[in-house]
Amino acid sequence: MKKNAIIYIDDTHAQVTKAFEKQARIFGTPEYREWRAYRQDFPSAQMVTKTIKKNTSKRTYKNLTYANMERFLNVQANGKELIKEFNDQKAIAAIQQNPYRAVLAWFLTKFPKYDEYKAFFADNSEAETASEKETVDFPLAANQ
Template identity: 85%
Template sequence: MKKNAIIYIDDTHAQVTKAFEKQARIFGTPEYREWRAYRQDFPSAQMVTKTIKKNTSKRTYKNLTYANMERFLNMQPNGKALIKEFNDQKETAAIQQNPYRAVLAWFLAKFPKYDEYKAFFADNGEAAEPTAEDADNLKVVSNF
């Protein structure tokens, strides 16, 4: 467990964690007392929290699970052959240290434009407001 601490930067700034900053604002907490003691030594000190730089170019495959890969493969014109190849890849990758990464590498090599496919649905997948005609076509059954 990481202990909340104050790191001295200079007489006017002290680096703290976000958790420490949050707790130091609550009267009577140990962090509050620690910050008050620190301010006795450095009265003009201010808390500075460290921010972590996020890599905006990082590619993530959060929703690309085995099930979603299989659904995508089923929608292809040669889906049955692709599913067989996919299952073979899963079997082969089972001996790897990280089988998912091996199957993912195969999938992305097989479908290099998959990212464009995702972007198409992200841009055009916005849900439209239902029209009166849509409302007439919906039949809601309630037991309440």
């Protein structure tokens, strides 16, 4: 478990975790008392939380679930053969420490242009959502 702590940067800034910052704003908590003691030594100090740099070019496979892989394989010309191969890969990968990663690696090797498939999944998801919205009927309230 990570301990909430204050890291001295300079006399006007102190680096803290987000959890510490949140708890330090609540009267009577241990973090509040610790921050108050810190402010006695450095009256003009302000809390600064560390920000993590995010890699914007990182490829993510958030929407590439087994179900979406199977949906994609079904619409291919040789869909039945691909589904059989997909199920074989899932069975083989079951003994792996992370079976999903093994199946994902197979899928990306088989279909290297994944970025084009993102649009396929996004378009289908939006179409399904739109069609679901169109078919939902809300009963009218009796008072109206």
